[in-house]
Amino acid sequence: QVQLQQWGAGLLKPSETLSLTCGVSGGSFNNFYWSWIRQPPGKGLEWIGEILHTGRTNYNPSLTSRVTISVDASNNQFSLTLRSVTAADTAVYYCARVASQIISSRYYDYWGQGVLVTVSS
Amino acid sequence: SYELTQPLSVSVALGQTASVTCGGDNIGGKNVHWYQHQPGQAPVLVMYRDSHRPAGIPERFSGSNSGNTATLTISRAQAGDEGDYYCQVWTSGTYVFGTGTQVTVL
Numbered sequence: 062q063v064q065l066q067q068w069g070a071g072l073l074k075p076s077e078t079l080s081l082t083c084g085v086s087g088g089s090f091n092n093f094y095w096s097w098i099r100q101p102p103g104k105g106l107e108w109i110g111e112i113l114h115t116g117r118t119n120y121n122p123s124l125t126s127r128v129t130i131s132v133d134a135s136n137n138q139f140s141l142t143l144r145s146v147t148a149a150d151t152a153v154y155y156c157a158r159v160a161s162q163i164i165s166s167r168y169y170d171y172w173g174q175g176v177l178v179t180v181s182s
Numbered sequence: 183s184y185e186l187t188q189p190l191s192v193s194v195a196l197g198q199t200a201s202v203t204c205g206g207d208n209i210g211g212k213n214v215h216w217y218q219h220q221p222g223q224a225p226v227l228v229m230y231r232d233s234h235r236p237a238g239i240p241e242r243f244s245g246s247n248s249g250n251t252a253t254l255t256i257s258r259a260q261a262g263d264e265g266d267y268y269c270q271v272w273t274s275g276t277y278v279f280g281t282g283t284q285v286t287v288l
């Protein structure tokens with residue numbers, strides 16, 4: 062059974078950098094896209110970006126100027142960096158696995174437990 | 183950018199049928215996936231590629247997609263089906279989620 066375990070700082074001040082990591086166990090890491098998704102309080106889900114084990118990335122155009130997703134395939138981990146955070150970045154952040162690279166199967170079959178990140182002065 | 187519109191809330195009597203819609207421009211030409219999101223938990227995939235149920239999801243859940251509307255149907259609704267439901271598509275290299283629907287079982 063694939064498991065995703067995520068960790069990182071939960072409280073930030075405006076202008077700081079958000080940093081989260083997601084570790085994958087119980088399944089193959091290669092040949093899958095790995096994503097970050099967030100949910101602000103009282104709002105819906107928002108895709109942040111994804112990375113392949115090779116390091117190939119795709120980002121949400123609305124966040125691309127502030128986001129970097131990196132991978133450590135040797136340790137089955139991938140990370141999210143979001144720079145210059147504001148209160149609007151307060152959200153529960155999830156990591157998730159994309160089921161397949163096939164276009165018809167770009168959905169999330171495994172999710173991390175979620176981490177609440179609060180941005181407050 | 184592509185948008186997916188869902189009703190804010192849907193109420194269903196215990197044991198009856200609930201339909202959650204997801205509207206988008208020619209969504210029938212895309213693959214639609216659905217997630218159930220309950221408070222304090224990670225989202226769970228309940229339908230993929232319009233009408234396919236993942237292992238462990240009851241047959242009471244079904245899906246369809248045509249024209250400008252995709253629909254998730256929950257038959258014989260149970261209290262455990264309560265939660266927020268999100269549709270999702272992949273289009274133009276991005277993942278788009280619907281606005282979300284809160285399903286309440288009365």
